[in-house]
Amino acid sequence: MNNIQLSDFRRRLRRWFHHNRRDLPWRRSSDPYTVWVSEVMLQQTQVNTVVPYFERFVEKYPDVRTLASAELQDILKSWEKMGYYARARNLHAAARVLANNGLNNVPPDLDAFRELPGVGDYIAAAVFSIARDHPVAVVDGNVKRVLSRLFLIDLPISTSAANREFKGAATRLLDRRRAGDFNQAMMELGATLCRPKRPLCDRCPVSPHCEAFPVGRQAELPVRARRRAVPKYHVAIGIISKDRRILITQRQPTGHLGGLWEFPGGKVRPGESPQDACAREIEEEVNLCVEVTDYLIHIEHAYSHFKIGVDVYACTYTAGDVKLQGPADYRWILLDEIDEYPFPGANHKFLDLVKQRLRDAR
Numbered sequence: 613m614n615n616i617q618l619s620d621f622r623r624r625l626r627r628w629f630h631h632n633r634r635d636l637p638w639r640r641s642s643d644p645y646t647v648w649v650s651e652v653m654l655q656q657t658q659v660n661t662v663v664p665y666f667e668r669f670v671e672k673y674p675d676v677r678t679l680a681s682a683e684l685q686d687i688l689k690s691w692e693k694m695g696y697y698a699r700a701r702n703l704h705a706a707a708r709v710l711a712n713n714g715l716n717n718v719p720p721d722l723d724a725f726r727e728l729p730g731v732g733d734y735i736a737a738a739v740f741s742i743a744r745d746h747p748v749a750v751v752d753g754n755v756k757r758v759l760s761r762l763f764l765i766d767l768p769i770s771t772s773a774a775n776r777e778f779k780g781a782a783t784r785l786l787d788r789r790r791a792g793d794f795n796q797a798m799m800e801l802g803a804t805l806c807r808p809k810r811p812l813c814d815r816c817p818v819s820p821h822c823e824a825f826p827v828g829r830q831a832e833l834p835v836r837a838r839r840r841a842v843p844k845y846h847v848a849i850g851i852i853s854k855d856r857r858i859l860i861t862q863r864q865p866t867g868h869l870g871g872l873w874e875f876p877g878g879k880v881r882p883g884e885s886p887q888d889a890c891a892r893e894i895e896e897e898v899n900l901c902v903e904v905t906d907y908l909i910h911i912e913h914a915y916s917h918f919k920i921g922v923d924v925y926a927c928t929y930t931a932g933d934v935k936l937q938g939p940a941d942y943r944w945i946l947l948d949e950i951d952e953y954p955f956p957g958a959n960h961k962f963l964d965l966v967k968q969r970l971r972d973a974r
């Protein structure tokens with residue numbers, strides 16, 4: 613695009629965004645902390661899902677100091693079922709770094725912000741441009757889709773060559789005097805009109821500048837690398853009852869689902885029955901002998917890189933004292949206490965059934 617075309621592109625986009633921006637709760641404030649929380653949540657989660665989580669979160673943790681002084685378990689509870697819990701752990705860790713340095717908001721310096729746990733190029737650019745109009749381009753999945761179609765960029769989308777291309781194109785397009793609105797407008801365009809399937813090109817404000825539209829190549833772009841097959845694991849877990857209490861264990865604080873609570877169990881080995889796997893895993897993990905008494909339910913759950921099929925069993929404690937091999941902590945809890953603990957989404961697929969069965973057994 614030459615300078616005249618660039619000016620026209622920005623003017624069209626600006627005008628469209630002014631009239632069509634969605635009224636989202638994080639857009640009602642330019643507080644950098646609030647923008648930061650919203651961008652962290654939006655990184656892996658759909659807007660409609662994020663809205664209630666965001667509203668509850670900023671009400672409970674309105675600033676960096678409040679977040680820093682909270683217990684991680686309470687924060688994970690606020691994040692429960694939204695997934696990608698490393699985001700919450702990193703946000704909490706970053707808030708603690710800031711609070712320890714006497715700050716109650718995003719630091720004034722972008723490089724200092726970029727050093728915090730969980731703050732990558734995307735979060736840093738989004739927060740600094742949206743909250744402070746810092747002239748830096750934001751490139752997320754929506755923006756990549758728009759750019760790939762605008763400029764017929766057909767490099768596989770997640771390669772470093774493509775990322776350089778997208779960053780360069782976004783930086784050339786950026787309206788440096790209104791970086792926050794420009795970046796939000798590009799993301800909004802990708803989310804609402806330049807959609808992955810059936811983009812609404814007839815309503816697109818920048819269609820006169822789009823290279824894919826006149827040649828009908830929108831559906832081909834962006835180019836995605838072929839996905840690897842996702843492995844699936846068979847898992848058996850046990851709800852162990854002892855004296856009207858049940859055993860829950862806490863995962864190690866880092867890694868997949870770090871810090872969340874669950875029921876003991878693990879992968880079924882080839883040739884092993886799920887009942888035997890349940891008893892064996894419990895003995896290995898928490899050093900208890902149990903009798904596997906009832907089959908409760910089978911659930912399926914998909915994570916980003918693997919899937920699990922889970923057989924859930926009711927178990928009765930028979931012998932042993934808890935000694936942990938793997939989990940970070942454990943509790944024998946009453947049924948009424950279960951909602952105080954954050955559990956992974958897979959567990960929520962059978963928690964209601966477990967509660968009902970335990971109530972019936974009282």
Ligand code: SF4
Pocket residue numbers: 758761762805806807811812813814816817818819822823824825830
């Ligand atoms: S014209 Fe269509 S493909 Fe091109 S940017 Fe607009 S919505 Fe996307």
